[in-house]
Amino acid sequence: MNNPFEFFGLDVNADRQTLDARYNELKAEFKEKRFLEGEEGEQAARNLGYIEVYYEQACDYISKRDMGSNESIYIKVENLIKAGDLTGAQRTLDEISARDGEWHYLQSIIYYKQNWFLECKKQLEFAMAMDSTNPKYRNSYDKLTKIMASKTVRPEDLRSKEQSTQGQPVQTGIPTCTGNCCCDMCLANSMCNCMSSCMHC
DSSP states (O other): OOOOOHHHTOOOOOOHHHHHHHHHHHHHHHHTTTTTSSSHHHHHHHHHHHHHHHHHHHHHHHHHHHHHHHHHHHHHHHHHHHHHHHHHHHHHHHTOSSSSSSHHHHHHHHHHHHTTTHHHHHHHHHHHHHOOOOOHHHHHHHHHHHHHSSTTTGGGGOOSSSSSSTTTTTOOOOOSSSSSSHHHHHHHHHHHHGGTTOOOO
């Protein structure tokens, strides 16, 4: 079957939530019918094997489709960060369900601008794990690590934030992130100065 969505009786534009609901519904139905005698039971048993394959294919399609549609949203997030609207940038990121390396990279910038260095580092690690060939993620991680190891970072900035930013107001107006303007500029340039060229820093 070239289109795994046909197996579930869904359109190719169906979202993950709809797919999951239909998958659970059909799987329960096949499990019940597999004990029936004759062709109906045999077909239900075969469908139990098919459903896992088609579900995985459909999930992969949805993930790739959603990631492709995220590009324009990422540009919006970058523009909000450039404008200093971290609350808007965070809110927009939170609305994205398919979170790839670029999502975690942008999240790291938001955390960095709030002095949440440990959270920033974690997000860069997620980004590198998802896309190990992206030099932007590695360069930002290396520079952040050096700054965190320097004496310019206050001890309280090396502590993990206690609450999620989702739904919470984001603090802005902090004069410097590292306590040193030169170090602040160094990391900021590596992470943000290429936003004007869309998605490549």
